[in-house]
Amino acid sequence: MSQTVLICDDAIFMRTMVGDILQQAGFEIIGEAETGVQAVEKYKQLRPDLVTMDIVMPDMGGIDAVREITKFDPKAKVLMCSAMGQQALVVEAIQAGAKDFVVKPFQPSRVLEAVHRLLG
Amino acid sequence: MDLARYTALFLSDSRDHLQRCNELILAWERTPGAAAPVAELFRAFHSIKGSSAALSLEPVTAIAHAAEQLLSAVRQGSLVASVDVLNALFAAVDGLALAVDAVGRGELPEENQPLVELLTSLAPADSGRTAEMAVPERRLHPRPEGESVARLPVRQVRVDLERLDALVHDVGELVVARNRLATIADRDIGSELEQVSGRISALVGGLQSAVFRARMAPVDEVFDRFPRMVRDLGRDLGKEIRLEVQGAEIELDRSVLDALSEPLTHLLRNAADHGLETPVERAAAGKQREGTVRLRAERLRDEVTVVVSEDGRGIDRNAVRERAVARGLLEATAPLPDAAGLLRLLAHSGLTTRTEISTVSGRGVGIDAVLSRIRSLGGRMEIKTQAGRGTTFLLHLPITRAIVRALMVGVGGERYAIPFGLLAEATAHEAPEGEVTLRGESLPTADLRRVVGFPPAQEGVAAVGKRGKRPAIVIESGGRRTALIVDILLGQQDVVVQQLEQPAGLPPWVGGATILSDGAPALILDPAALF
Numbered sequence: 025m026s027q028t029v030l031i032c033d034d035a036i037f038m039r040t041m042v043g044d045i046l047q048q049a050g051f052e053i054i055g056e057a058e059t060g061v062q063a064v065e066k067y068k069q070l071r072p073d074l075v076t077m078d079i080v081m082p083d084m085g086g087i088d089a090v091r092e093i094t095k096f097d098p099k100a101k102v103l104m105c106s107a108m109g110q111q112a113l114v115v116e117a118i119q120a121g122a123k124d125f126v127v128k129p130f131q132p133s134r135v136l137e138a139v140h141r142l143l144g
Numbered sequence: 145m146d147l148a149r150y151t152a153l154f155l156s157d158s159r160d161h162l163q164r165c166n167e168l169i170l171a172w173e174r175t176p177g178a179a180a181p182v183a184e185l186f187r188a189f190h191s192i193k194g195s196s197a198a199l200s201l202e203p204v205t206a207i208a209h210a211a212e213q214l215l216s217a218v219r220q221g222s223l224v225a226s227v228d229v230l231n232a233l234f235a236a237v238d239g240l241a242l243a244v245d246a247v248g249r250g251e252l253p254e255e256n257q258p259l260v261e262l263l264t265s266l267a268p269a270d271s272g273r274t275a276e277m278a279v280p281e282r283r284l285h286p287r288p289e290g291e292s293v294a295r296l297p298v299r300q301v302r303v304d305l306e307r308l309d310a311l312v313h314d315v316g317e318l319v320v321a322r323n324r325l326a327t328i329a330d331r332d333i334g335s336e337l338e339q340v341s342g343r344i345s346a347l348v349g350g351l352q353s354a355v356f357r358a359r360m361a362p363v364d365e366v367f368d369r370f371p372r373m374v375r376d377l378g379r380d381l382g383k384e385i386r387l388e389v390q391g392a393e394i395e396l397d398r399s400v401l402d403a404l405s406e407p408l409t410h411l412l413r414n415a416a417d418h419g420l421e422t423p424v425e426r427a428a429a430g431k432q433r434e435g436t437v438r439l440r441a442e443r444l445r446d447e448v449t450v451v452v453s454e455d456g457r458g459i460d461r462n463a464v465r466e467r468a469v470a471r472g473l474l475e476a477t478a479p480l481p482d483a484a485g486l487l488r489l490l491a492h493s494g495l496t497t498r499t500e501i502s503t504v505s506g507r508g509v510g511i512d513a514v515l516s517r518i519r520s521l522g523g524r525m526e527i528k529t530q531a532g533r534g535t536t537f538l539l540h541l542p543i544t545r546a547i548v549r550a551l552m553v554g555v556g557g558e559r560y561a562i563p564f565g566l567l568a569e570a571t572a573h574e575a576p577e578g579e580v581t582l583r584g585e586s587l588p589t590a591d592l593r594r595v596v597g598f599p600p601a602q603e604g605v606a607a608v609g610k611r612g613k614r615p616a617i618v619i620e621s622g623g624r625r626t627a628l629i630v631d632i633l634l635g636q637q638d639v640v641v642q643q644l645e646q647p648a649g650l651p652p653w654v655g656g657a658t659i660l661s662d663g664a665p666a667l668i669l670d671p672a673a674l675f
Contacts, residue, residue: 034187034191035157035191035194035195036153036157037150037153037154037157037191037194037195037198038191038194038195038198040149040150040153041150041198080186080187080190080191081187082183082184082187107190107193107194107197128194128197128198129194129197129198129199129200130198
């Protein structure tokens, strides 16, 4: 059975792109979220194997969402997706419970590498 | 990577973001005290930055990144949102829009170093790090407690306009076939054929209106760029201008809507530039310093009226009359022009040069272009003006171009359709005269018989009425009136326009073709092309 992914990003462009990369690698995209609040809700509801999380999102940022998700499920596997210039925040995200990060713009190989490392 | 697909996503996404940015910065500028929409602006620029970087569109990424840095500094409190900052953000939106358009044309956008430098120069040096949502998001309009945060998904699909056009065309053909079937079936009232035909008629009618509805788009899609444009005009002209938009949800056929953007831009520019006075002039006249421009759409039956009005100085009819007399357009003894006459004069090419008109009334620039565009859409235009109180233009538009209300006329046993929008009135032509005269005015005249290649009408031929009188239609186009003599007026009819590819050799006065309910084809005339 293929492993499931929840994609969280407010930009449809990024959701499409990440979705394509992961789908081609055999993952099943079971949900998408456009805001931090949605990300938390959908995580609880869908229990995906993996979450990709954008940092900049409306209502609740990605870092707060990671905090909420790991509070609910300490084993949650969250991959942060950050843009250039946000490296400082990545540390904060890891402290909040994120397991790894990739920097936009994505190299598909870099994304898959991180995903496989995470799901081990 | 599926580049075309990502590029399409990038284009539609970025355009939405930029439009939203314009709205947000405008609102921010108007209400400086209100909570700043920094977070939402930041996200918009951030999103453009991310997707442009993924597509390796560096010039776009650079602008978006610099704008993001600027907003970051504002949010951290290290930079005050001054007029300069807001103007720089507007410039960023414009620069990005240009770059995005270039991408849309399949070009690589150019580096915009001056813009990036402008944005960078405003941001304090130490704000190098892009901070995230440290400050809770502040909103222009607080969201009520408990309301779902996610926007309701709009159930929509994007359809290429060409596909819809093809569908409209087929439905048009179907309507024609249905009409023919109904004509045949009606010979045998009560028969099975007549019953089936009636059922088909109803279904085709439903299909037709469904297809037309699918082509409708809210006028907001054209209106939404005007607040920003008027704001910039006000700034450039040193005037205080408020734009009020109403009825943005009213819908029009996509093709009518697209053709409306230019004339509206024209009218709004005129309103801001020539219609409204300077703040000093307004104050001296006992008016508010801030002038108001209103843009309103309203629907009445099968017509949408778009109104552009301002509370400026109004048009001085005396001055326009004098100018027209000097140009030989009016007799020296002519009375003051009424509203229709005024519009005709303003649209006259001799009165449209800006330097001349702006000393008179500050009006008329490009009115001829506006008028002919509206006419070509099958619409009508009106003007209302009052000295010292302002000027209003009303554009009456058909909600669709696929069906046109036409006057059917006949010559030599053939039928022709003339769109109603162009008709001023009908009169009679006295046979020996060369030109049709209307209330003493001699009009440039054409005989439809001659135009389409029939021999001239003769006494005693059925086509010519008693005492040699033939009907003549007065056509108003481009601010002038002309007359077209025909054999007979056959009444009005809604015709389904079949767009004709312009084959070489087709006379310019053929505006399209239609199939009448009895199955016979008829040409739609574009009378403006006859003179």
